[in-house]
Amino acid sequence: MDSVLIHRATWEIDRLKCSERRDLILFDAAGQLDPAEQAELRAHLTTGCAECAGYVAQAAATMGLMGLSVPPQTPRPEARDRLLNRVARKSSDWERFVIPSSIAAVLAVGLTLLVVWKFAKPPPEPTTDTQLMAIISAQDAQIKKLQASIDHMMFASLQGDLQPGAQGRAFIDLKAGKWYFFTSGMKPQDPGKTYELWLIAGDQKIPAGTFDVSTGGTATLLGQVPALPPNAKLQMCITDEPAGGVPAPTGKAQMMGEVD
């Protein structure tokens, strides 16, 4: 019985500490905590305390509502048009580049070869040298055709110790000036953070876009190939960065791979 009471008392103290943190969480949301107070609070919040998570949501709501203290103002109708034009442009980009045609062609050829190799009946054994040469010649032609269809494509495979089990793949279509990246198995980004993809050309680190992974750890990105220095060794890298992204990498390299 005593141990139950002691346990309960300890639990109540913990509860009290969290209820005391309620105000601190509100002050933090308003940017009004001293660094020491903030450090203690943030350390506690990283423990995943459910009660404090509720207070965080409450503080966010309180601070958000402050925005309603200013009288509403009607923007120009042109603002709405600008937004909708931007949405329409993005939608048409997606329709065109969800799978760029050249990549689709390469994938289709690869898939077809795979299916043929796996399931097709074996061809009849050549009976003469002439038949054998004809088969080799046809296969050579097919390989050359396949190479020609992908010689403007570059590929990168990204991996990293900080993302065990995750993989990233990038296809860069130099002819179309587009790149396509997808990843799977990545950890969710930390609160207030985002992942940022970089194209590294020699000593240049070019931001290629930020992304958040889905609950399944997947994400896709599309972009334009920037002007690249000639003959530079190309790499792609993902770092974790503050939400919204940064112009130059500051976070740890989560995954990396060479482009070739």
Added chain:
Amino acid sequence: MLAGSPSPSPDDFELMRRIADGDAGALTKLYEKFSPTVFAIGLRILRDRQEAEDLLIDVFWEMWDRAGRYDPTRGAPLTYILNLSRSRAIDRRRSRAYQERFRNEIENPASKSGEPDPAEESDLAEQRQRVRQALSCLDPVQREAVELAYFEALSHTQIAERLNKPLGTIKTYIRQGLIRLRDGFRTDP
């Protein structure tokens, strides 16, 4: 519902869900409802119509382009939109381009806002009324200190300098003011 939470409108949640599904019509509806609020926050923080308009487009674009970021378990769409608007406005205000463009005006908080827009959906209008009522309960200096913290993202040290008051006094003003607002915004019984 959490004390201090805005009354969530089921329609807003549905609109956010449809936006995540790529429904541009839902984005338009959400824009019609909240654009005057987002634009007003932009005007208050940025003090320039063009900057506020650019902010407005960026905020709604982000809601469209990164719709997956909104987590309904963490708060109502209104909370998300208001906090996103304030955060992006503060980011814009702190940007080098803004600082250079408005170097002489940042220290002169004269508002450049236009005429208020009286038309508003009733749920939003009611919440706005509740917020104004809660703010009106603060004494004028306390209110000013809280508004400087919110709209200009100033620290208590900066606010103490701006209002020419002792740091300890300002800290107390702001903290008490925030608690009073939280209690004043309470929507549950």
